[in-house]
Amino acid sequence: MSRDDNPLSDPKNLNAQTLLVHGGTMRSQFGETSEAIYMSSGFTYATSEAAQARFLGEEPGHIYSRFSNPSVDMFQDRMALLEGAEAARATATGMAAVTTALMAQVRAGDHVVASRALFGGCRYVVEDYLPRWGVETTLVDGRDAENFAKAMKPNTKLVFLETPTNPTLELVDIKAVAEIAHANGAILVVDNVFATPIWQKPLELGADLVIYSATKHIDGQGRALGGIILGSKELIEADVHTIIRQTGPSISPFNAWVMLKGLETIDLRVRQMTKNAHIIANFLADHPKIDRLYYPHHKSHAQYDLAKRQMSAGSNMVAFEVKGGKPAAFLAANGLSIILISNNLGDAKSIISHPATTTHQRFDAAVLDELGIKSNLLRLSVGLENVDDLIADLAFGLDQV
Numbered sequence: 160m161s162r163d164d165n166p167l168s169d170p171k172n173l174n175a176q177t178l179l180v181h182g183g184t185m186r187s188q189f190g191e192t193s194e195a196i197y198m199s200s201g202f203t204y205a206t207s208e209a210a211q212a213r214f215l216g217e218e219p220g221h222i223y224s225r226f227s228n229p230s231v232d233m234f235q236d237r238m239a240l241l242e243g244a245e246a247a248r249a250t251a252t253g254m255a256a257v258t259t260a261l262m263a264q265v266r267a268g269d270h271v272v273a274s275r276a277l278f279g280g281c282r283y284v285v286e287d288y289l290p291r292w293g294v295e296t297t298l299v300d301g302r303d304a305e306n307f308a309k310a311m312k313p314n315t316k317l318v319f320l321e322t323p324t325n326p327t328l329e330l331v332d333i334k335a336v337a338e339i340a341h342a343n344g345a346i347l348v349v350d351n352v353f354a355t356p357i358w359q360k361p362l363e364l365g366a367d368l369v370i371y372s373a374t375k376h377i378d379g380q381g382r383a384l385g386g387i388i389l390g391s392k393e394l395i396e397a398d399v400h401t402i403i404r405q406t407g408p409s410i411s412p413f414n415a416w417v418m419l420k421g422l423e424t425i426d427l428r429v430r431q432m433t434k435n436a437h438i439i440a441n442f443l444a445d446h447p448k449i450d451r452l453y454y455p456h457h458k459s460h461a462q463y464d465l466a467k468r469q470m471s472a473g474s475n476m477v478a479f480e481v482k483g484g485k486p487a488a489f490l491a492a493n494g495l496s497i498i499l500i501s502n503n504l505g506d507a508k509s510i511i512s513h514p515a516t517t518t519h520q521r522f523d524a525a526v527l528d529e530l531g532i533k534s535n536l537l538r539l540s541v542g543l544e545n546v547d548d549l550i551a552d553l554a555f556g557l558d559q560v
């Protein structure tokens with residue numbers, strides 16, 4: 160018997176934590192322990208005949224890092240193993256992933272249905288850019304799957320949603336919307352950033368493409384921007400690959416390597432952040448200065464049953480309304496010492512933001528009202544600090560109100 164006969168040499172027999180440490184690794188002739196960073200824009204060929212064969216696709220191998228690179232491949236392969244996807248392509252940012260995934264699938268004359276509660280940039284792409292290119296879009300209240308069914312048209316090619324949503328942590332029923340999309344011959348694209356690949360598996364629920372801003376939990380330490388699109392070989396290796404190859408929203412090999420190394424610890428980090436978030440949600444729910452809490456796995460959540468069904472844990476994002484309006488929310492945030500005022504999320508460092516005046520300030524009062532973003536709402540990305548310290552920090556902040 161040799162190592163090749165060991166059933167554990169097949170990734171199918173490995174659990175997620177093992178795949179996250181070893182999956183996708185390709186060692187060079189030097190046998191390095193940690194994966195190499197291939198900082199090379201191009202690749203060489205032994206002969207002109209070899210170059211011709213590689214361009215014809217008759218021989219495997221890299222050509223140019225705009226469309227493939229060994230460090231990027233390792234990140235894509237490890238991420239595909241975690242997600243249970245056949246294929247993946249990484250991009251320079253999360254927004255590049257969203258724009259690429261949408262542009263790869265639609266053309267002028269098509270119609271897109273999306274939930275109205277979307278990350279700022281995603282809503283911009285759907286609401287402002289797609290119509291400029293002749294793609295009609297309809298935004299719906301995603302909390303009721305029926306709203307997607309009502310918005311479908313014969314030319315609807317794609318449905319796009321995020322769940323939980325930013326910043327009010329509303330949920331969309333992925334399985335129900337996938338069925339509606341497929342019944343109409345459309346594909347479903349899910350932005351899974353807030354749930355993380357640890358707690359929610361959109362492909363298993365029927366989604367066709369899953370997107371991440373790798374900038375968030377995948378890096379998890381606030382260092383690098385990145386994005387990734389995952390799905391079937393058919394969708395990824397044809398349309399998605401070609402648009403990246405020809406238009407160039409490609410990730411740097413260095414950033415892909417940062418993300419690859421982030422994956423080694425993502426399971427531990429997300430589990431600990433989620434544990435902290437759960438304790439913090441319980442603390443905030445009972446706090447006299449809080450009007451309302453939003454946390455998917457807290458029983459006060461309006462879609463608690465769906466949250467339990469669709470997400471195996473509540474993730475690390477918590478939102479809450481402070482009694483006393485915007486001045487109260489500002490006083491509470493300004494009193495914090497450990498928790499940073501910033502707009503990133505999924506970081507080891509806990510981060511708080513006031514969506515109405517920062518990430519969502521471009522929206523007028525009517526849209527903010529429709530999205531349920533009140534002037535006293537704060538969004539908290541719970542990090543890896545000691546949870547007693549975080550609670551003491553929040554208690555001090557709220558005491559300033």
Ligand SMILES: *Cc1c(COP(=O)(O)O)cnc(C)c1O
Nearest residue numbers: 252253254278350352372374385
């Ligand atoms: C951050 C984020 C994006 C955009 O990702 P970038 O890496 O910042 O471009 C898209 N969707 C969601 C839900 C996000 O949180």
